[in-house]
Amino acid sequence: xxxxEQSPQFLSIQEGENLTVYCNSSSVFxxxxxxxxxxxxxxxxxxxxxxxxEVKKLKRLTFQFGDARKDSSLHITAAQPGDTGLYLxxxxxxxxxxxxxxxxxxxxxxxxxx
Amino acid sequence: DAGITQSPRHxxxxxxxxxxxxxxxxxxxxxMYWYRQDPGHGLRLIHYSYGVKDTDKxxxxxxxxxxxxxxxxxxxxxxxxxxxxxxxxxxxxxxGTGEWGEQYFGPGTRLTVT
Numbered sequence: 001x002x003x004x005e006q007s008p009q010f011l012s013i014q015e016g017e018n019l020t021v022y023c024n025s026s027s028v029f030x031x032x033x034x035x036x037x038x039x040x041x042x043x044x045x046x047x048x049x050x051x052x053x054e055v056k057k058l059k060r061l062t063f064q065f066g067d068a069r070k071d072s073s074l075h076i077t078a079a080q081p082g083d084t085g086l087y088l089x090x091x092x093x094x095x096x097x098x099x100x101x102x103x104x105x106x107x108x109x110x111x112x113x114x
Numbered sequence: 115d116a117g118i119t120q121s122p123r124h125x126x127x128x129x130x131x132x133x134x135x136x137x138x139x140x141x142x143x144x145x146m147y148w149y150r151q152d153p154g155h156g157l158r159l160i161h162y163s164y165g166v167k168d169t170d171k172x173x174x175x176x177x178x179x180x181x182x183x184x185x186x187x188x189x190x191x192x193x194x195x196x197x198x199x200x201x202x203x204x205x206x207x208x209x210g211t212g213e214w215g216e217q218y219f220g221p222g223t224r225l226t227v228t
Contacts, residue, residue, distance in 0.1 A: 009154070033216060042118075042204050042219030043157070088156055090217075099164045100145045100208035101172075102217060104156035 003027070006089055006105030013079055014113050021074040021108045023089035030092050032065055032072045033102070037086040079112045086110075117141050118220035120205050126226045133192040135223050137205030139185075145208035146188040147172075147217065148180060150201040157204065163188055195227045 005024045013019055023032070031050040035043035047056050049065035049072060056063045060083075062075040076083055086109050090102040117140035127133050137146065145164055149157040149172075159172030161180040169180050177199060179191045192199055202224050206217040 006156070040222075042206075042221050045216060045218065048216055090157075099162060099170075100217070101147070101159060101162060102157075104149075104158070106154055106156045 004089055004091055004103050004105040006108055008108060009106060010109050010111075012111045012113070015080055016078050017112075019076050019079055019110070021087055021089075021110075022071070023073065023091075023105050024071045025091065025103075026070065027091070028069050029103075030069075030098075032069075032092070033090045034063055034072070034074055035088040035090065037088060037107075043086075043088055076110075079110075081112045081114050084110055084112050118205060118207060118218060120203075120220040120223050122223060123221065124224045126228060127195050128228055129196060130194050133195050133225065135190045135203055135205075135225070137188045137190070137220060139188075139207050141207075142185050143207040143209060144185075146182065147206045147208070148178075148188065148190045149204045149206065150174065150199075151204060151222075152201050160190065160203075192225075195225075197227050199225065200227045201225060 007022050031048055033048045034046045036046055037043040047063045052067045052069045054065045060077045064073050086107050088107045089105040092102055119138045121136045147162045148160040151157050158174045160174055160178050161172055163169045163182045166182055181189045202222050204222045205220040208217050
């Protein structure tokens with residue numbers, strides 16, 4: 001069974017601060033996705049990283065995939081109240097026929113105060 | 115928008131009654147998934163499908179069954195609902211071949227078992 005440990009579980013910060021969310025595993029993943037979810041809605045895909053060491057940027061969000069493809073991080077620069085939400089990492093299994101199944105971390109609830 | 119709808123969006127039912135949730139997609143994607151979301155657990159896979167009449171169990175399949183008689187519909191049935199099945203249920207599809215596991219989610223069904 002592949003597990004993803006996401007930390008921190010809760011994050012409460014002031015507008016303008018920077019933050020980093022971590023996603024760690026002892027397993028290798030073929031790809032890793034980050035999702036954002038708002039109350040009452042389904043998760044929305046933010047980014048997919050597939051190559052070890054890969055860095056992707058989405059405006060103020062920077063995503064990194066670890067060299068060994070076992071971990072990932074999400075860094076937000078100058079957080080804004082609109083960034084508030086639940087952030088989820090999810091890994092796709094390495095090797096074999098996975099049928100696109102994902103393993104999700106527990107999620108990080110981010111609150112950005114004005 | 116991946117054209118995914120779920121019905122009903124909200125349901126309250128009594129312990130011991132059968133319940134069926136429906137997921138409908140409009141784009142003929144091969145892979146479909148049912149998850150449940152509970153606080154502190156992220157998203158957990160219940161069942162998934164890799165084609166018409168091709169389904170398999172996820173990590174939390176006990177008490178649930180699924181059927182997929184058409185590409186566009188994936189049904190989740192709780193044969194005899196229990197209070198532990200109170201949760202938010204999400205359906206998802208995987209685009210393309212599913213290799214990279216990029217999933218797109220429906221809006222969710224909030225189920226309360228009293």
